Amino acid sequence: MSKLEREAKTLIDLGRSVVEQAISAGANVAEAGVHSGSHLSVKARKHEPELVEEAGSRALGLRVMVGQRVASTYTSDLSESGKRTLVEDALELAQLSEPDEFAGPPDASELSSPADWADLDTFDDRIGEISADEALARALRGEQAAFEFDPRVTNSEGASFTRARGMSALVTSGGFAGSDYGTYASIVVNPVADDEGGKKRSGYHWSASRHYGDLEDSEAVGREAARRTIAQLGAKKLATQELPVIFDKDAARSILGLFVGCVLGGSIWRKSSYLVERTGTRVASDLVSIVDDPLLPRAPGSRAFDGEGLISRRNVVVEKGQLQTYLLDTYSARKLGLKSTGSASRSPSGGVSPSSTNLILQAGSETREDLIKKTSHGLYVTHMMGFGFNAVTGDFSRGASGFLIRAGELAEPVSEVTISLNLDELLQRIDGVADDLDHRTAVASPTFRVSSMTLAGT
Amino acid sequence: MQGRYQAPFAESGSHAIDSEIAGRLLRIALDTGGDYADLFFEYSVSGSYAYDEQILKSARRAVSMGLGVRVMKGDATGYAYCEELSFDAMKHAAITAAQIAAGGKPVAPAAISLREGPNRYPVSSESLEVDGAAKKAILERADRAARAADSRVIRVDASFAENVREILVANSLGHMARDRQPLIRFGVRVIAEDGGKRQSGSSGGGGRMGLEYFEQTTPEWHAEQAVQQALVMLDAREAPAGEMEVVLGPGDSGILLHEAVGHGLEADFNRKKTSNYSDRVGEVVASELCTVVDDASLEGSRGSINVDDEGQLPTRSVLIEHGILRGYMQDRHSAEFFGASPDGHGRRQSFRSHPMPRMTNTMLLAGQDSPEDIIRSVSRGVYAKKFGGGQVDISNGDFVFSLTEGYLIEDGKLTAPLKGVNLIGNGPDAMRKAVMLGHDFEVSDGIWTCGKDGQSVPVGVGCPTIKIAAMTVGGTQVSGA
Numbered sequence: 036m037s038k039l040e041r042e043a044k045t046l047i048d049l050g051r052s053v054v055e056q057a058i059s060a061g062a063n064v065a066e067a068g069v070h071s072g073s074h075l076s077v078k079a080r081k082h083e084p085e086l087v088e089e090a091g092s093r094a095l096g097l098r099v100m101v102g103q104r105v106a107s108t109y110t111s112d113l114s115e116s117g118k119r120t121l122v123e124d125a126l127e128l129a130q131l132s133e134p135d136e137f138a139g140p141p142d143a144s145e146l147s148s149p150a151d152w153a154d155l156d157t158f159d160d161r162i163g164e165i166s167a168d169e170a171l172a173r174a175l176r177g178e179q180a181a182f183e184f185d186p187r188v189t190n191s192e193g194a195s196f197t198r199a200r201g202m203s204a205l206v207t208s209g210g211f212a213g214s215d216y217g218t219y220a221s222i223v224v225n226p227v228a229d230d231e232g233g234k235k236r237s238g239y240h241w242s243a244s245r246h247y248g249d250l251e252d253s254e255a256v257g258r259e260a261a262r263r264t265i266a267q268l269g270a271k272k273l274a275t276q277e278l279p280v281i282f283d284k285d286a287a288r289s290i291l292g293l294f295v296g297c298v299l300g301g302s303i304w305r306k307s308s309y310l311v312e313r314t315g316t317r318v319a320s321d322l323v324s325i326v327d328d329p330l331l332p333r334a335p336g337s338r339a340f341d342g343e344g345l346i347s348r349r350n351v352v353v354e355k356g357q358l359q360t361y362l363l364d365t366y367s368a369r370k371l372g373l374k375s376t377g378s379a380s381r382s383p384s385g386g387v388s389p390s391s392t393n394l395i396l397q398a399g400s401e402t403r404e405d406l407i408k409k410t411s412h413g414l415y416v417t418h419m420m421g422f423g424f425n426a427v428t429g430d431f432s433r434g435a436s437g438f439l440i441r442a443g444e445l446a447e448p449v450s451e452v453t454i455s456l457n458l459d460e461l462l463q464r465i466d467g468v469a470d471d472l473d474h475r476t477a478v479a480s481p482t483f484r485v486s487s488m489t490l491a492g493t
Numbered sequence: 494m495q496g497r498y499q500a501p502f503a504e505s506g507s508h509a510i511d512s513e514i515a516g517r518l519l520r521i522a523l524d525t526g527g528d529y530a531d532l533f534f535e536y537s538v539s540g541s542y543a544y545d546e547q548i549l550k551s552a553r554r555a556v557s558m559g560l561g562v563r564v565m566k567g568d569a570t571g572y573a574y575c576e577e578l579s580f581d582a583m584k585h586a587a588i589t590a591a592q593i594a595a596g597g598k599p600v601a602p603a604a605i606s607l608r609e610g611p612n613r614y615p616v617s618s619e620s621l622e623v624d625g626a627a628k629k630a631i632l633e634r635a636d637r638a639a640r641a642a643d644s645r646v647i648r649v650d651a652s653f654a655e656n657v658r659e660i661l662v663a664n665s666l667g668h669m670a671r672d673r674q675p676l677i678r679f680g681v682r683v684i685a686e687d688g689g690k691r692q693s694g695s696s697g698g699g700g701r702m703g704l705e706y707f708e709q710t711t712p713e714w715h716a717e718q719a720v721q722q723a724l725v726m727l728d729a730r731e732a733p734a735g736e737m738e739v740v741l742g743p744g745d746s747g748i749l750l751h752e753a754v755g756h757g758l759e760a761d762f763n764r765k766k767t768s769n770y771s772d773r774v775g776e777v778v779a780s781e782l783c784t785v786v787d788d789a790s791l792e793g794s795r796g797s798i799n800v801d802d803e804g805q806l807p808t809r810s811v812l813i814e815h816g817i818l819r820g821y822m823q824d825r826h827s828a829e830f831f832g833a834s835p836d837g838h839g840r841r842q843s844f845r846s847h848p849m850p851r852m853t854n855t856m857l858l859a860g861q862d863s864p865e866d867i868i869r870s871v872s873r874g875v876y877a878k879k880f881g882g883g884q885v886d887i888s889n890g891d892f893v894f895s896l897t898e899g900y901l902i903e904d905g906k907l908t909a910p911l912k913g914v915n916l917i918g919n920g921p922d923a924m925r926k927a928v929m930l931g932h933d934f935e936v937s938d939g940i941w942t943c944g945k946d947g948q949s950v951p952v953g954v955g956c957p958t959i960k961i962a963a964m965t966v967g968g969t970q971v972s973g974a
Contacts, residue, residue: 080568080765087593088572088847090586094557109555111576116507120556128552131542131625135550167592192767227767227888235769237888275735275971305545306648306684306691384555421893422882423915423967427684427693430913432732432967434884434893451891453915453967455734491734491917491967 039158042202043214046071049095049113050206056122057099058208062129064100064140065208068342068381069093072201077167079174080193087167096385099125103139104132107385137369140209140343145375147346149213152339156332157217159246162198165220170196173222173253180257181226185265192225192237194257205381211344219243219335220250224260230268238264243475245333263417270436270450272492279413280454280488281406281440284471286416287480291325291396293424293431293458295478298352298360300367300378300389302426309429309459310358318358319462322399322483325353327362327378329392336392336477342381347392350376356463364389396480399468403482406467413440414449414490421453429458435490452492461485498621500536500659501558501578503671508578510534512605515663518562519602521587523665526597527564527571529825530590531664533802534560534578535844537656540621544632544651552625561844562586565826566594572847603667610806613790613797614701619675620655623704628653631704631712635681638716645727646720647691648684651712653677654699662804670804676701676795676951678940681715685723694723695897698938700953702793710938722879722898729912732899732968738874739916739964740867740902744935745880747954751855751943752885753892753920754785758812759838759850759945760827762887769890769921770818778818779924782860785813787822789837789853795939796854796953798837803848807837813924824850842948852943854953860930864958867929869905875914875966876900876907890920893967915967923961931958 036044050067057065073091077084095118098107106128110121178194202216221243230236240260242251282290297308310318319325329338329347339347343365351359363371364379367389380390407415420434432455438445456464467484502510515532522530536558543551559576560583571593575582620628635651656676663669680697696718698710741749762768770778779785789798789807801807803825811819823831824839827850840851868876876899883894896914900907936955943952 083567084569084593086570086572086847088570089589090572090574090845092559092574092576092845094576105550106552108553109557111557111559114577117556124554128554128625131549131629132552133548133550135548190765190767192765230889233769234890235767235888237767237886272965277971305650306686307693384553386551386553420884420886420891421895421915421917422884423893423895423913425693425913427691428912432895432913432915432969434891434915434917434967451917451919451965453734453893453917453965455913455915455967455969489734489969489971491915491965493736493965 046204062099068096074199076197101129103134109384155337162218177224177253177257180254181261184261190227194224270448300363304370324397342379345377398472408443523600527594534661539656559844562590564590602665635712638713642720645685670800692726700939729910732911732914741959744937747956760821781816794953801837803839856955859934926962929960
């Protein structure tokens, strides 16, 4: 048995003992999620180490049902008395809950078993071996590269390097037992430059990966962070107007993140989404196809089974603009009279709800440069601020910064403006999708263009 | 008080921590030559209840406990934590944190004595110790009231969250302090539907208090507020876009102040000179009407604390006085840099995180104008009543806020409700354009949580009615169109 397998067995045994305790205390359904992890996080600032943080942790989350009364509990105290309190509290709280006719575990026939699970290559032994000195050296090199890139980089919020490994196990009274593990390394560089009128501009760039070898070079991250920071110097407001808007990858995935919240089963049965009763209808332009794919090797949101033990599967959410499906766990599926899409996510504190895994807007055929070139006058958005989105109506309005596009080229930097348009309309006005998709984030999109939005400025 | 949830490290607990054990651990932490070390013990119990579709659908409880050890050497911090309070586990954390100062000579910590201040949250009975049926009854009342308020209400969700956080801080300067911080938060959210249109409305509140909160502010009142908001928003029209006069309502609008001004006055950004307020103490940074304070001592407020997470007793900090910048909010590290005294702003999310300068209750004090006169003075503008949240770029003060309830002002009167309104601007710029302040100062009911560097802490905000002479409103209606 490998070290990882032994660790997994320890977590599964712990989960099993809690499930057994809960069942013998009177629960008819018990599900335990056990998490363990460790991380090292360092930060360097202005060529000196600023922070070295290192720790490991373990925690237990339990969900029980007594009849169809549901309760969940969590503890970081894994002593015998801590586990006892976890179980006793759960049973006590379940007495207070009221029966929910839709509550219940998935049918046993739906549960996956080890033979079904794909190897998603999410674990790299090398990451656990990164020492504090090595991590600091990488952060320092990243920051140094930012300072060297341009003399206008005069200050720094620092550069951070983090490595983490985590393992979780799920054991249910319905007969499921499985474990999942992964590693993660990331570097972020955050330079600051002086701008006109005493203002400062901070910017950043980062890289993250499951495998150490896939992480971008520290210097490259630092240089790109500096380039982005400098490019925003002298940013100005624009006059209020209607214009085409290009969302670069980072801004585009933020839009996609709003969309995904509106296709999760919980927001549908709660009628808290503008996409209620919209399956089979047009929700975006023909150029837009969106998939949720937990089976991508080495991707940040990949997992072999979902938070209820169902096998992971690729779900096509939007195909050529048509909404195909919502993302559902067992509960929301029952509420809507549908089948689970294997999208359950179990929080460390024991609650279960649907979530996306790797949610991807599929790459188009044009280049990013093509999209810019075909825009004679427009806004290129690199960054958005604020929380101006109403999921019930789809109304969207957020602060934006980026660049003006003049005659098909990126021109002067822009900040302190808002862009607004209902999300339903926004996605249908997408008239260009670029080919620059990457999988470094769990919600990922290529650059895309929206034919017209309202910009509010001076 | 001997309730069910007691910290194991309390004097009578199973792993009682006294000055002797704390002193031993601090000695280990400074064994490699650190300048300073502290221990942060935390025991936190949270409960939550979700009432949905006319049943109490789920009940949750969570217990989290551990020790965080910090060692400082110059500007560098070593941090480690453990979740077990065995001496070996705590010692291991101390040794890990001490690595930051590798190679130095051992330093002896000062002898420890306990510090105590006034109690800002005297609670007769902590919510967690009260029978769950009482909380269920409150949620039922909110649900009933919301459904009774209007037939267009199609959904009601009500929630109640409770927490008690017990801390013990001991540091190598010889200070030790304990605190037990209760917190409750109630919320109700409704969806109203009319003629195929749907809108949501919400209302909530709470603070460092027990269920007596509901004697002052009833669940029925919150339910009616939520329903009113949803109904008003059903009639909302597209908001104007462009620069105009903006009136911020009392209380809730303090969140704009928190974001746009408060964060830039946290001392860490100023120590690093990455804030737009760096090196500006003594300068005019706001209109002379503006006096801004951060005050941890408001009784029962969500942002109040008796002791900060570095063991410091908080004082009321005057940040801006009649428009002039007076000082920053300090934690211990920054205070040392500025030669100031730490003023109780060192806070952290949990024992898993190191402290930084954070706000408590941030407030813009009252002015002289009547709120009616302020609205009357506006020919065309926007009135901001309720905020959904906001974000700021500390380096230059640029901010964005979204409104959950806002109105058009035409010829000195509130007229149409507006949907999808964002306010965008720059903190120092907006404060210079604060041209009228009401005498109607209010503290916002306790719902706000502040995020910084991935750490969340509860905060309070407060302000009077404020008129800003010009601010960009991000709507969809281009004027003249």
